[in-house]
Amino acid sequence: MAWLTPFLQQRTDLSFETLDLRDFDLPFFDEQASNAYAPTQNAEGRRWQETLAGFDGFIFLVAEYNHAPTAALKNALDYAYPEWQRKPGACVGYGGVGGARAVEGLRTILIELQMAPVRHAVHIAGNDFYAAVTGQQPLGALTYLDASVNAMLDDLSWWTHALNAARTTTD
Template sequence: MTRKPRIAVITGSTRDARWNHVPADWITARLQADGRMEAELLDLRDFDLPFFDEAASNLWAPSQDPRAVRWQETLAEFDGYIFVVAEYNHSITGVLKNALDQAYKEWNRKPAGAVGYGGVGAARAIEHLRGIAVELQMVPLRNAVHIAAGTFMEVHPLGGQEKPLAEVENAIGGSADAMIEELLWWAEATMAARATSA
């Protein structure tokens, strides 16, 4: 590789009361500390994406809304993604689904990991995300981080005593390490393949 893979960590919630930024900051810092990849946090709050209202996916027709174009141009700079997933009614949030729908070509042939949280660690939402990722021609990773059950209640305000994620590293650190290793492998593999076919 002539350069390190660039990874975007994408927040999956924009609510005022969200907790999404806590795991987003945690996994971004972990990637940066690892040093084998460059990591940048993309907060959906910063993009003001409209509801998808284009004539078609940008696979078939250029997007017209400048906010969508800015999002696409930002995504194109990265070699892989980690989505920080809140689970709403057994699926991903509407804002994350909309962000996924606002691009197509930019997602193609890049790995997609996930950090989920909630009672079941957003397991059902992450499974939905994997299906969407396949349609967008991403490589959904097997490994994910699930901040679930007692671990979730120990660090989330709903548990009555919010703590930093560093305090539950023993429960989630191994999953993060496994996901990062898999992400690196696929990021390097797909970068090489894209360079060959360019």
């Protein structure tokens, strides 16, 4: 989301790149097993894995539908395993109650992928998000989000550097 970009550009301790699931034509997960146990047969799944492998941490934009993250996000998570391991995951949620239920559900998935979900998250209430999407109010006007964004990025930075150092010494 464009409103997050100024926060990311202010950071000197991390660099950021956007991954959009729409740029990966991942089919519904139909592999024999996780790539932790069997090589992925789907070429697009392998391209996704190769892309993820180059990153040391992630910020997930989490839409809440039916109290959960979207199926597209869950499918993308399932297409990789070693590529997620021992890396931090931060969450920006939106929807009912700020996407909190989807973020909480995602955190349990990240733990199963051996990731380290960071404590602080950003929660954009459904009414505020809807006002932004319909052009009634830009997300940048929601200054109550600023402290949450900065706390999340501070957590992400600490965990990214700590886990990167640990992976470097144990790989």
